[in-house]
Amino acid sequence: MKTTLALASIFALSVPVLAGCADPSRAVEAGDLRDELASMPGVVSAQLDYTEPLTLDSGKLELRVEMDPGASADQVSEVVATTYTAFEGVHHDEEGDLHVTIGDDAVHLRSFQPDAETADVAAAAERAVAVLPSGTVSAGIDTQDVSAAPHVHTQYDVVVAEPGAEGLLSTLASLEAAHSGIPHAGWTVRSSDDSWGITAADGFPDHGQLDRFDQLREGLPANAAIWLGEDDLTLRLSPDTSPTDASAVVGRQLALVGGARNAFYEVQQGEDSLAMFLDGECFFDDGTAGALLEKDHGGECTDVKHPEPA
Structure with missing residues (x-):
């Protein structure tokens, strides 16, 4: 009987402890970040969707920033760097997503307990802007669970207007000639209807993959x-x-x-x-x-x- 009562007491004491395990809300800080982004050069609008943390579940902030189609590489990079500074600081233990649209193109920054330096993330954003004229481009800059230094990986997704495999291969060759020096990146090139595509997670598709593509088609x-x-x-x-x-x-x-x-x-x-x-x-x-x-x-x-x- 005493053992039962003791266990019951321990359980009763543990309930409020478990109930209080949620991380503190960072809604105010997230709102301040949204306001800061909205005031930056080249930004047309900034929106925030914040999810409060729960017990055993982190808070989440999703920012959507529309930029002027003529925004400069420095302006885009500054938006990404400013956001990442908050992601790796006050929002370090929250899931962070920044979606930046520049005309038909997009840059997405993903973060959760990141290890990357802000300068490396900003550099990835600058490199992404240089790729945007290549077509309809989406650059996914990932700082979550990227173990290898500098803890940033960018996956480029390029949509080719010309249908069929030949247009895809021609665009892929042009991209590699212009951007093969971009480090810590993977590339996807696909047709606008999503029928044809080729993708590699680390660099451009190599000769073996391209030969296999030709054989398979x-x-x-x-x-x-x-x-x-x-x-x-x-x-x-x-x-x-x-x-x-x-x-x-x-x-x-x-x-x-x-x-x-x-x-x-x-x-x-x-x-x-x-x-x-x-x-x-x-x-x-x-x-x-x-x-x-x-x-x-x-x-x-x-x-x-x-x-x-x-």
Whole structure:
């Protein structure tokens, strides 16, 4: 009985302690940051969405800054640097997102318990502005969980106006010629309809990836496209591609990416996923095309799944 009472007392005492574990609100400081950004040169507007911290859940601040399309690199860099100074200071333990739009282009800064120096983040922003004239560009500057010095990584996403693979490859070559010296960056180049794309997380796609891209796009059915990452491939088929043609191209591509047991490979048709291969675990749609893909290419799968019944 005494033990029960003692445990009950300990529990009762612990409840207010747990209830008081939420971090302090930084809403006032977040509002001050929004006001400071709104007053900076080149800024058209600044908006803030602040989420109060909860027990075992940090506060979150999301800032959206619209800048004049003619804003200078220094002005954009100063907005990013000012925001990051607050992110790594008073908001160090809160999730911070800054979305800067400059015409059709964007710079996004992500932060949570960052280690980067403000000067390195500002330099990343300056380099991003130099890329913006290359097309419709989004530069994601990440300072969260970036272990390697200087603890900043930028992923560039460039949308190509010209449709098809040739326009994508031409833009990629131009980008590499102009910006290969940008450190701590990855690159994604894609068509405006998101059908064609190639992406690398560290630098530009290398010769091996580009050769693989060329091999994979050979013999595609009409209006088909591919999206190639460093370790993954998506085949996008038009709605009028026949199951037979789909199976033929899947067979050729599986052979190029190491077969069903080694591939990270998805086959899409319109809005539907016909098949997915992930290191031997496979998914096949229940339709005619999915059934043929399973029949022709499911033999190497170690596990096969189908859509859940509606």
